[in-house]
Amino acid sequence: MLNFSFQNTTQIHFGEGQIKVLSDAIPKTSKVLVTYGGGSIKGNGVYDQVAAALSEHTWFEFSGIEPNPKYDILMKAQDLIKEHDIDFLLAVGGGSVIDGTKFIAAAALFEGDDPWDFVAKGAAVTKALPLACVLTLPATGSESNSGSVVTRDGNKLPFMSPFVQPQFAVLDPSVTLSLSDRQISNGVVDAFVHTMEQYLTYSVNGKVQDRFAEGLLQTLIEEGPKALVAETKNDLEVRGNIMWAATMALNGLIGAGVPQDWSTHMIGHELTGAYGIDHARTLSIVLPAVMKVCTEAKREKLLQYADRVWNLTEGDEDSRVSRAIELTEEFFKTMQVPTRLSDVDLGEADIDGLIEKLTQHGMVKLGEHGDITPEVSRKILVTAL
Amino acid sequence: MLNFSFQNTTQIHFGEGQIKVLSDAIPKTSKVLVTYGGGSIKGNGVYDQVAAALSEHTWFEFSGIEPNPKYDILMKAQDLIKEHDIDFLLAVGGGSVIDGTKFIAAAALFEGDDPWDFVAKGAAVTKALPLACVLTLPATGSESNSGSVVTRDGNKLPFMSPFVQPQFAVLDPSVTLSLSDRQISNGVVDAFVHTMEQYLTYSVNGKVQDRFAEGLLQTLIEEGPKALVAETKNDLEVRGNIMWAATMALNGLIGAGVPQDWSTHMIGHELTGAYGIDHARTLSIVLPAVMKVCTEAKREKLLQYADRVWNLTEGDEDSRVSRAIELTEEFFKTMQVPTRLSDVDLGEADIDGLIEKLTQHGMVKLGEHGDITPEVSRKILVTAL
Incomplete structure (x- = not known):
C-alpha cells in the first residue's frame, strides 16, 4: 500500500424523508442560495420538500445549471450572492449542479482577476462559501468530495479544493425514482x-x-x-x-x-x-x-x-x-x-x-x-x- | 437499508514515517499533553519520533494508562491539565490509551460533579479537549471513532461522544513490528x-x-x-x-x-x-x-x-x-x-x-x-x- 492522507468530513444523511434535516443542518441565521438545474425538482416534489424544510430560513434561488456546467452561466450567480449577502449555498441536483455550485462557492471569494484561473491555471483556492447538497442523481460522487468539473468554450476541466467539500449531503433514494x-x-x-x-x-x-x-x-x-x-x-x-x-x-x-x-x-x-x-x-x-x-x-x-x-x-x-x-x-x-x-x-x-x-x-x-x-x-x- | 446519518471527520495519515506530520498537524501554539501506556513506546523508538516531531511545541506527558484503562488512573491527568493549561491531547498507544485519553478529554471540561456520570449514568458530554493519536496497536478502531470504554471497580463500560472523535490519527504500520x-x-x-x-x-x-x-x-x-x-x-x-x-x-x-x-x-x-x-x-x-x-x-x-x-x-x-x-x-x-x-x-x-x-x-x-x-x-x- 502507498502512504496516504485521507479525510472526508461530509456528513451523509441517507434515506427516505431525509430532506427535512435541512431545517436543522443549515444555521437559521444563514442567507441561503439554493442552486438547481433545469427545473425537474419542481416536477418531482423535491423543490417543495426543500422549501418546506427551509421555511424558517432566508433563502433565494439560482436555477439553470445544466449538465456540464458552463462558466458563463455559473458566473451569473455572483451578482445574486453580492446583492443578498449570501453566506451558504445549497445545491439541489446531480453532479453538474453540485460541481457548478462548488465553482460558484470558490468564485464568490476568489481574490484574483478571473475565477477561471483556478480551473485552467491552477490558481489556489484559499476560501469558499460553505455549501451542502441534496443529491437527486447518483453518479459523480461530487456530493462528498472536493472535486468539480466545469466547462468554458468547449474546454471541460477539473479543479479540486478542500474548501468546496460539501458540509453535508442528503441522499434520499426515493428522489431518484423520477429519473x-x-x-x-x-x-x-x-x-x-x-x-x-x-x-x-x-x-x-x-x-x-x-x-x-x-x-x-x-x-x-x-x-x-x-x-x-x-x-x-x-x-x-x-x-x-x-x-x-x-x-x-x-x-x-x-x-x-x-x-x-x-x-x-x-x-x-x-x-x-x-x-x-x-x-x-x-x-x-x-x-x-x-x-x-x-x-x-x-x-x-x-x-x-x-x-x-x-x-x-x-x-x-x-x-x-x-x-x-x-x-x-x-x-x-x-x-x-x-x-x-x-x-x-x-x-x-x-x-x-x-x-x-x-x-x-x-x-x-x-x-x-x-x-x-x-x-x-x-x-x-x-x-x- | 436503514436510514442513517454518517460522518467521520478524523484525518488519517497512513504509512511508514508519518509520525513526522505531528509537527504541522498540531498547532504550534498548543500546549500538548502526550499520553501513553506502560512505556513500550520508549523501547521501540515511537516516543523519540513523537518528541522529534514536537520539538517546536510546548508539551508535557502523562504515562501509565494500562489495558482496560481505569478511572482512578485517568483522573490523575486532570491536575496536570489544569497546572499547565493543556489544550490539546495526543494519545500515543493502542485502543486503551486512546480510550483513556478520550475520557481525560471529556472529563477535563465536564461540568457535573463526577465525570464517571457520563460513563455510568449517561450524563451528556457537551465539550472536550481536542485530541489526536498515534496508533501503535491496530485493534479497537478507537483512533477514528467517537467511542471509549473505561473501567472503574471492575465495571467496564462504554461511552460515546462526537466531542472525543480524534481530529487526526497517525497509522504507521512499521510501529507495530515491535508488538x-x-x-x-x-x-x-x-x-x-x-x-x-x-x-x-x-x-x-x-x-x-x-x-x-x-x-x-x-x-x-x-x-x-x-x-x-x-x-x-x-x-x-x-x-x-x-x-x-x-x-x-x-x-x-x-x-x-x-x-x-x-x-x-x-x-x-x-x-x-x-x-x-x-x-x-x-x-x-x-x-x-x-x-x-x-x-x-x-x-x-x-x-x-x-x-x-x-x-x-x-x-x-x-x-x-x-x-x-x-x-x-x-x-x-x-x-x-x-x-x-x-x-x-x-x-x-x-x-x-x-x-x-x-x-x-x-x-x-x-x-x-x-x-x-x-x-x-x-x-x-x-x-x-
Missing part, C-alpha cells in the same frame, strides 16, 4: 468507471481497497440493470444501493493508498467538450479500449478483476482477461450505453481534433505510470472506433 | 469481531455494507495469520493491511444503515471486568457461542457469510452454517486465542456472577432484535464452556 432510464444508466456507469479508475492499475497489495472496490463493482453490476426493468425499477432498495455505491465510489476512500488511472475520464472529457456526448457515455466508450490497449500494464489486476468480480477462474490468462473485458462491455450494453465511437456517430476523422484538445489541456502523461501519451490515447480512440 | 504475537493476535481478533457484530444480524439488503464487511473479514483471515509466522511477520504490507482493516472495521462506515449486534462485546466486557481476561480473548470465546445460540435469527446472514467469506457452497444449509462457525473457531485458534471458557480456566460456577453483572449494567436486551435477555446470555456462556 429517466438514461439518467440512471449514466449514473451507474459513471460510478462503475470511477471505481475502475482507482482499481484497475497495478497491485500494491492494498487488500482493503481492492475488496472495497470489487464490492462496489459487484453491487453496481447486480443493482444497475434492476433499475432499468419494469419489475424492479421502483424498488427503493435497488435505488438505495446504487446511490450509496455511487457516493462511496468517489469519496476518496477506495483510492487512498493505491495508484489511480484517470485516463478514461480525461479522454472522455474531450468527447463531451467537443461533441456534447453525455459524460457517462464517453466513459463506456473509452474504458473498454483502455483495458484492451493497456492489458499488459494492468494484467495482474485484470486477472484479479476477472476472478473476483466476474468469477472467471477457468481457461488461460489471456482468455480470462479477454472475457472480463467482454463482460464489462456487455454490462455497459445492458445499461443501454454505447461502447464504440461509431455508436455515437464518430469516426477516424474525429480523432485528430480530440488528441489536439487533449494535448492542449496538458493531458499528455495519463495513466498510473504516466505513459499514456497522446500517441497512446490515439491508439485507445482507434481501438474504440 | 508481541499476543498483541497482534488480540488486535486481529478484535477487528474481526467488530466487523462481525455489524454484519452478522439480519439482512436489510445493504449490499455495499455487506461487501465491505466481507472484504474486511477476508483481509483479516488472509493477513492475520501471516503476522504470526516467522517468514511474513515483519512484512510491512501485512502489517499495513491489518492496520487499515482494523481502522475501517470500527469507524462507523460498515455499520451505517444496517442492524448491529454488540452482544459479544457486552458479554465479553464482563469477562474482562471480573477476571481481567484480554478483551479480544473474551470475544473469541463468546462469538462462536453467539453464532450457535442465535443461528435461527442470523440464518440468512450466516449462509451469506459461509458462501462469501469461506467459499462454502456445497452441502445443505445446516451443514454450511455449522462449517462456517467451525472455520471461525479454527481461524481464532490459528490466531492463538481461546475459544472456550475452559481455555481460560472458567467453568459453570462462574456464570451466575457474570450474568448478575451483565444485568446490573443494564445489558438485558442485547442483540439486533433486543431479545438476548440475561437468560439467553446464560445460554451463550453455557455454550462457551
Whole structure:
C-alpha cells in the first residue's frame, strides 16, 4: 500500500424523508442560495420538500445549471450572492449542479482577476462559501468530495479544493425514482468507471481497497440493470444501493493508498467538450479500449478483476482477461450505453481534433505510470472506433 | 437499508514515517499533553519520533494508562491539565490509551460533579479537549471513532461522544513490528469481531455494507495469520493491511444503515471486568457461542457469510452454517486465542456472577432484535464452556 492522507468530513444523511434535516443542518441565521438545474425538482416534489424544510430560513434561488456546467452561466450567480449577502449555498441536483455550485462557492471569494484561473491555471483556492447538497442523481460522487468539473468554450476541466467539500449531503433514494432510464444508466456507469479508475492499475497489495472496490463493482453490476426493468425499477432498495455505491465510489476512500488511472475520464472529457456526448457515455466508450490497449500494464489486476468480480477462474490468462473485458462491455450494453465511437456517430476523422484538445489541456502523461501519451490515447480512440 | 446519518471527520495519515506530520498537524501554539501506556513506546523508538516531531511545541506527558484503562488512573491527568493549561491531547498507544485519553478529554471540561456520570449514568458530554493519536496497536478502531470504554471497580463500560472523535490519527504500520504475537493476535481478533457484530444480524439488503464487511473479514483471515509466522511477520504490507482493516472495521462506515449486534462485546466486557481476561480473548470465546445460540435469527446472514467469506457452497444449509462457525473457531485458534471458557480456566460456577453483572449494567436486551435477555446470555456462556 502507498502512504496516504485521507479525510472526508461530509456528513451523509441517507434515506427516505431525509430532506427535512435541512431545517436543522443549515444555521437559521444563514442567507441561503439554493442552486438547481433545469427545473425537474419542481416536477418531482423535491423543490417543495426543500422549501418546506427551509421555511424558517432566508433563502433565494439560482436555477439553470445544466449538465456540464458552463462558466458563463455559473458566473451569473455572483451578482445574486453580492446583492443578498449570501453566506451558504445549497445545491439541489446531480453532479453538474453540485460541481457548478462548488465553482460558484470558490468564485464568490476568489481574490484574483478571473475565477477561471483556478480551473485552467491552477490558481489556489484559499476560501469558499460553505455549501451542502441534496443529491437527486447518483453518479459523480461530487456530493462528498472536493472535486468539480466545469466547462468554458468547449474546454471541460477539473479543479479540486478542500474548501468546496460539501458540509453535508442528503441522499434520499426515493428522489431518484423520477429519473429517466438514461439518467440512471449514466449514473451507474459513471460510478462503475470511477471505481475502475482507482482499481484497475497495478497491485500494491492494498487488500482493503481492492475488496472495497470489487464490492462496489459487484453491487453496481447486480443493482444497475434492476433499475432499468419494469419489475424492479421502483424498488427503493435497488435505488438505495446504487446511490450509496455511487457516493462511496468517489469519496476518496477506495483510492487512498493505491495508484489511480484517470485516463478514461480525461479522454472522455474531450468527447463531451467537443461533441456534447453525455459524460457517462464517453466513459463506456473509452474504458473498454483502455483495458484492451493497456492489458499488459494492468494484467495482474485484470486477472484479479476477472476472478473476483466476474468469477472467471477457468481457461488461460489471456482468455480470462479477454472475457472480463467482454463482460464489462456487455454490462455497459445492458445499461443501454454505447461502447464504440461509431455508436455515437464518430469516426477516424474525429480523432485528430480530440488528441489536439487533449494535448492542449496538458493531458499528455495519463495513466498510473504516466505513459499514456497522446500517441497512446490515439491508439485507445482507434481501438474504440 | 436503514436510514442513517454518517460522518467521520478524523484525518488519517497512513504509512511508514508519518509520525513526522505531528509537527504541522498540531498547532504550534498548543500546549500538548502526550499520553501513553506502560512505556513500550520508549523501547521501540515511537516516543523519540513523537518528541522529534514536537520539538517546536510546548508539551508535557502523562504515562501509565494500562489495558482496560481505569478511572482512578485517568483522573490523575486532570491536575496536570489544569497546572499547565493543556489544550490539546495526543494519545500515543493502542485502543486503551486512546480510550483513556478520550475520557481525560471529556472529563477535563465536564461540568457535573463526577465525570464517571457520563460513563455510568449517561450524563451528556457537551465539550472536550481536542485530541489526536498515534496508533501503535491496530485493534479497537478507537483512533477514528467517537467511542471509549473505561473501567472503574471492575465495571467496564462504554461511552460515546462526537466531542472525543480524534481530529487526526497517525497509522504507521512499521510501529507495530515491535508488538508481541499476543498483541497482534488480540488486535486481529478484535477487528474481526467488530466487523462481525455489524454484519452478522439480519439482512436489510445493504449490499455495499455487506461487501465491505466481507472484504474486511477476508483481509483479516488472509493477513492475520501471516503476522504470526516467522517468514511474513515483519512484512510491512501485512502489517499495513491489518492496520487499515482494523481502522475501517470500527469507524462507523460498515455499520451505517444496517442492524448491529454488540452482544459479544457486552458479554465479553464482563469477562474482562471480573477476571481481567484480554478483551479480544473474551470475544473469541463468546462469538462462536453467539453464532450457535442465535443461528435461527442470523440464518440468512450466516449462509451469506459461509458462501462469501469461506467459499462454502456445497452441502445443505445446516451443514454450511455449522462449517462456517467451525472455520471461525479454527481461524481464532490459528490466531492463538481461546475459544472456550475452559481455555481460560472458567467453568459453570462462574456464570451466575457474570450474568448478575451483565444485568446490573443494564445489558438485558442485547442483540439486533433486543431479545438476548440475561437468560439467553446464560445460554451463550453455557455454550462457551
